[in-house]
Amino acid sequence: MATQQSRSAARLMMAPAVILLLGWMLVPLTMTLWFSFRKYLPLRGGDLGWAGFDNYTRFIGSSSFWPSVQATLVIVGGVLIITVVLGIILALLLDQPMWGQGIVRILVIAPFFVMPTVSALVWKNMFMDPVNGLFAYVWKFFGAAPVEWLSQASMQSIIMIVSWQWLPFATLILLTAVQSLDSEQLEAAEMDGASFLSRFWYLILPHLARAITIVVLIQTIFLLSIFAEIFVTTGGAFGTKTLSYLIFQRVLESQNVGLGSAGGVYAIILANIVAIFLMRIVGKNLDA
Amino acid sequence: MARAVTNNRKALNTAIAWSIGLLIFFPILWTILTSFKTEAQAISNPPVFLFFDWTLENYAVVQERSNYMRFLWNSVFIAGGSTVLGLIIAVPAAWSMAFVPSKRTKDILLWMLSTKMLPAVGVLYPIYLLFIKLGLLDTRIGLTIVLMLINLPIIVWMLYTYFKEIPGEILEAARMDGASLSKEIIYVLTPMAIPGIASTLLLNFILAWNEAFWTLNLTAAKAAPLTAFIASYSSPEGLFYAKLSAASTMAIAPILIMGWFSQKQLVRGLTFGAVK
Amino acid sequence: MGSIKLSKVSKSFGDVEVIPPLDLEINDGEFVVFVGPSGCGKSTLLRLIAGLEDLTSGAIEIDGTDATNATPAKRGLAMVFQSYALYPHMSVRKNINFPLKMAGMDQAEADKRINAAAKVLNLTDYLDRRPGQLSGGQRQRVAIGRAIVREPSAFLFDEPLSNLDAALRVNMRLEICDLHKTLTTTMIYVTHDQVEAMTMADKIVVLHDGYIEQVGSPLELYERPVNKFVAGFIGSPKMNFVSGASAQKRNADSIGIRPEHLDVSAESGEWSGTVGVSEHLGSDTFLHVKLDDGSMINVRASGDLKVEYGEKIFLNPQEDRVHKFDAQGLSI
Ligand SMILES: Nc1ncnc2c1ncn2[C@@H]1O[C@H](COP(=O)(O)OP(=O)(O)OP(=O)(O)O)[C@@H](O)[C@H]1O
Numbered sequence: 001m002a003t004q005q006s007r008s009a010a011r012l013m014m015a016p017a018v019i020l021l022l023g024w025m026l027v028p029l030t031m032t033l034w035f036s037f038r039k040y041l042p043l044r045g046g047d048l049g050w051a052g053f054d055n056y057t058r059f060i061g062s063s064s065f066w067p068s069v070q071a072t073l074v075i076v077g078g079v080l081i082i083t084v085v086l087g088i089i090l091a092l093l094l095d096q097p098m099w100g101q102g103i104v105r106i107l108v109i110a111p112f113f114v115m116p117t118v119s120a121l122v123w124k125n126m127f128m129d130p131v132n133g134l135f136a137y138v139w140k141f142f143g144a145a146p147v148e149w150l151s152q153a154s155m156q157s158i159i160m161i162v163s164w165q166w167l168p169f170a171t172l173i174l175l176t177a178v179q180s181l182d183s184e185q186l187e188a189a190e191m192d193g194a195s196f197l198s199r200f201w202y203l204i205l206p207h208l209a210r211a212i213t214i215v216v217l218i219q220t221i222f223l224l225s226i227f228a229e230i231f232v233t234t235g236g237a238f239g240t241k242t243l244s245y246l247i248f249q250r251v252l253e254s255q256n257v258g259l260g261s262a263g264g265v266y267a268i269i270l271a272n273i274v275a276i277f278l279m280r281i282v283g284k285n286l287d288a
Numbered sequence: 289m290a291r292a293v294t295n296n297r298k299a300l301n302t303a304i305a306w307s308i309g310l311l312i313f314f315p316i317l318w319t320i321l322t323s324f325k326t327e328a329q330a331i332s333n334p335p336v337f338l339f340f341d342w343t344l345e346n347y348a349v350v351q352e353r354s355n356y357m358r359f360l361w362n363s364v365f366i367a368g369g370s371t372v373l374g375l376i377i378a379v380p381a382a383w384s385m386a387f388v389p390s391k392r393t394k395d396i397l398l399w400m401l402s403t404k405m406l407p408a409v410g411v412l413y414p415i416y417l418l419f420i421k422l423g424l425l426d427t428r429i430g431l432t433i434v435l436m437l438i439n440l441p442i443i444v445w446m447l448y449t450y451f452k453e454i455p456g457e458i459l460e461a462a463r464m465d466g467a468s469l470s471k472e473i474i475y476v477l478t479p480m481a482i483p484g485i486a487s488t489l490l491l492n493f494i495l496a497w498n499e500a501f502w503t504l505n506l507t508a509a510k511a512a513p514l515t516a517f518i519a520s521y522s523s524p525e526g527l528f529y530a531k532l533s534a535a536s537t538m539a540i541a542p543i544l545i546m547g548w549f550s551q552k553q554l555v556r557g558l559t560f561g562a563v564k
Numbered sequence: 565m566g567s568i569k570l571s572k573v574s575k576s577f578g579d580v581e582v583i584p585p586l587d588l589e590i591n592d593g594e595f596v597v598f599v600g601p602s603g604c605g606k607s608t609l610l611r612l613i614a615g616l617e618d619l620t621s622g623a624i625e626i627d628g629t630d631a632t633n634a635t636p637a638k639r640g641l642a643m644v645f646q647s648y649a650l651y652p653h654m655s656v657r658k659n660i661n662f663p664l665k666m667a668g669m670d671q672a673e674a675d676k677r678i679n680a681a682a683k684v685l686n687l688t689d690y691l692d693r694r695p696g697q698l699s700g701g702q703r704q705r706v707a708i709g710r711a712i713v714r715e716p717s718a719f720l721f722d723e724p725l726s727n728l729d730a731a732l733r734v735n736m737r738l739e740i741c742d743l744h745k746t747l748t749t750t751m752i753y754v755t756h757d758q759v760e761a762m763t764m765a766d767k768i769v770v771l772h773d774g775y776i777e778q779v780g781s782p783l784e785l786y787e788r789p790v791n792k793f794v795a796g797f798i799g800s801p802k803m804n805f806v807s808g809a810s811a812q813k814r815n816a817d818s819i820g821i822r823p824e825h826l827d828v829s830a831e832s833g834e835w836s837g838t839v840g841v842s843e844h845l846g847s848d849t850f851l852h853v854k855l856d857d858g859s860m861i862n863v864r865a866s867g868d869l870k871v872e873y874g875e876k877i878f879l880n881p882q883e884d885r886v887h888k889f890d891a892q893g894l895s896i
């Protein structure tokens with residue numbers, strides 16, 4: 001379909017969205033790129049001139065850089081493993097016949113809708129507080145000394161909070177994929193005497209491969225930039241300073257914009273690598 | 289006999305699934321329950337589950353702190369405004385892509401999505417600076433625009449997938465019937481796409497309501513929404529669990545309800561149609 | 565009002581030329597059928613006339629005025645789509661009212677027209693229903709109703725009956741013919757079903773790969789097809805083509821003979837063969853005969869012919885009904 005008239009109308013109607021997003025992408029990106037090559041300290045003299053690749057080398061050379069990369073990888077990796085594994089189990093479970101399936105589904109999905117600052121605070125105070133938290137009570141009940149979660153097991157705590165927030169997402173998407181599995185195929189395999197494990201391994205898992213990839217990619221992109229959970233709980237202390245948080249501190253707390261921008265460029269490159277893989281999958285789907 | 293076995297199995301499934309479901313939901317449940325306790329009961333040892341003196345006092349206190357209503361209003365304004373603005377811009381764009389596709393349509397769609405992948409922290413300072421220059425820092429309008437922009441790709445994308453399901457022949461029929469382009473969109477396309485538009489609206493409202501990077505970094509006092517209000521409890525004084533719970537409950541309740549309504553469309557919106 | 569003239573109209577999608585330049589004239593009040601195999605460009609041609617697609621080159625005149633660049637709305641044509649394309653969120657009444665509302669017609673006048681159309685189309689009892697609550701045939705009638713209230717200068721139909729079951733299709737075919745007789749408005753009707761074409765048309769346009777193979781009345785096409793393609797496409801069962809000795813004897817590269825123009829004999833004839841499957845329809849019997857040289861021939865014999873599977877028979881073509889073709893497939 002389409003005549004010349006409708007094509008020009010289409011171009012016109014697409015223009016606002018395209019122009020806005022183009023501006024939203026290009027303007028700050030260019031500025032970040034520009035700042036990353038400047039010595040720019042807003043509170044200590046402002047723009048102090050050209051810095052070359054100084055900011056880039058200093059950002060990587062700083063003593064906080066490698067720990068922040070490590071923290072990022074541990075958090076992203078930990079959350080991904082937990083959410084995907086539990087997500088598959090939950091999806092398979094929720095797919096079984098049961099009473100009140102709809103309600104269980106709602107219970108499982110709920111954490112996704114809780115705003116990050118709320119979930120971080122609730123976990124921090126009402127569960128992980130070493131004096132009044134529910135965990136402290138449980139530990140004491142079993143005669144153990146309460147753990148100071150956010151300082152002694154800071155990474156584990158953050159991984160746990162974030163996993164709780166993202167488990168619903170993984171479950172929901174994997175459940176959608178499980179439900180599209182051909183049940184006749186499974187029944188045929190069952191008739192052939194395949195055990196549950198071999199059915200899972202040879203039929204279910206390959207079917208879920210695509211959904212798992214998508215969950216991993218999308219979550220990675222969001223997890224790389226988690227902010228509120230760290231901001232509210234540890235403020236980046238106790239080894240929980242991720243790459244994004246480090247950049248945030250460089251830019252807004254120590255007001256070293258040049259350095260922070262160089263870090264930002266690294267973060268953008270990192271996110272783009274993940275995004276390319278995701279775009280491939282989404283793009284393929286567009287053709288179908 | 290066979291039936292009994294299935295029923296047994298069903299009962300077992302039910303028991304396991306409900307236990308896990310309740311376990312996952314527990315933090316939310318606990319927050320809601322705590323919001324009805326007194327501060328003393330909130331930290332009582334052993335914890336009280338249901339048998340305490342239910343009170344609405346915390347809600348009253350939170351309500352009274354004069355700003356609460358303003359935070360709430362800011363949240364509503366920003367989430368609602370960015371969603372409506374986004375829809376107004378996205379509907380024509382999605383119409384174009386769905387019904388007048390060209391060779392570049394796919395690339396444009398993917399490019400739009402890719403802007404969503406831009407890490408916010410990478411462009412934080414430029415935006416911060418622009419906001420100062422434009423006088424948008426700590427204004428509801430500024431935040432509305434930013435949230436509209438970060439969610440625009442998702443809105444366009446979701447609408448696009450919904451519009452794709454509407455047969456082009458119906459729009460052509462409208463054209464034959466003498467409808468101009470705007471009438472075609474207003475009288476035919478939009479009413480047919482209402483379910484899709486509604487779920488797009490819902491999901492987007494949720495995402496904007498919960499957004500916690502820009503809302504924390506671009507606001508101070510005037511325009512701060514609930515995300516920032518709640519964050520202010522991270523350095524508390526005195527007993528505050530019950531009040532925190534009450535504030536949290538009020539902040540998440542509307543979204544939980546909306547989320548439950550939109551859960552079916554969630555998958556489509558969050559995976560860009562890659563999982564069906 | 566209602567004459568349409570295409571001059572040198574062509575259409576390409578990208579590099580693919582779907583319609584090579586063609587000329588066609590449609591007179592006021594005619595019932596014209598575009599027929600041809602799937603993918604030959606019938607819908608595209610109709611959509612060009614409707615204004616839903618741009619011409620790549622050429623010009624379209626409607627009622628003597630140039631409409632090449634006019635929007636669909638301005639052309640004064642109404643279209644009935646294969647999928648009916650009813651507005652699912654509007655009641656039948658609102659559906660039929662839609663074009664009138666778009667034209668800004670006074671509501672009293674519009675209501676009069678809607679009620680009149682509903683009466684003609686037997687829709688009076690369904691006016692308040694939604695399209696989803698109607699049967700296929702009723703939906704089809706609503707689509708037609710939506711077209712007629714506008715009093716267009718011509719109707720365009722794109723395979724309107726292909727979603728209906730066989731019995732309903734015959735009924736609707738009659739209704740549309742009836743409508744044409746009462747309205748006497750120009751109708752252009754697209755179908756790939758040559759039976760529909762033969763039964764409905766005043767004028768048939770046979771399309772093949774975007775080319776117009778022949779334009780003529782149903783009988784003209786049946787009796788004097790200009791080439792092998794038209795000969796094979798028009799008529800059911802299909803014409804038999806024979807080459808070799810029998811063709812050379814008649815100074816042709818190949819000859820065609822319709823199944824109904826073969827005489828069956830038990831003793832002698834031009835061709836001999838064995839009877840394969842025979843289909844007894846009561847009025848007619850269709851025989852699939854395997855000739856001695858291995859080729860198959862279809863024969864339409866009278867219903868009381870009694871033959872057995874494997875029986876040997878002889879066939880004689882009726883000489884004045886034999887079509888002769890040259891090496892290019894053109895009629896001689
Ligand atoms: N928008 C388009 N872009 C590219 N090619 C197209 C387009 N529309 C149609 N075509 C091609 O043009 C040719 C003619 O299509 P058209 O729909 O006119 O056929 P048709 O005769 O109506 O067939 P059918 O009986 O199957 O409806 C086909 O080969 C088709 O693939």
Ligand SMILES: [Mg+2]
Nearest residue numbers: 606607608723
């Ligand atoms: Mg067609």
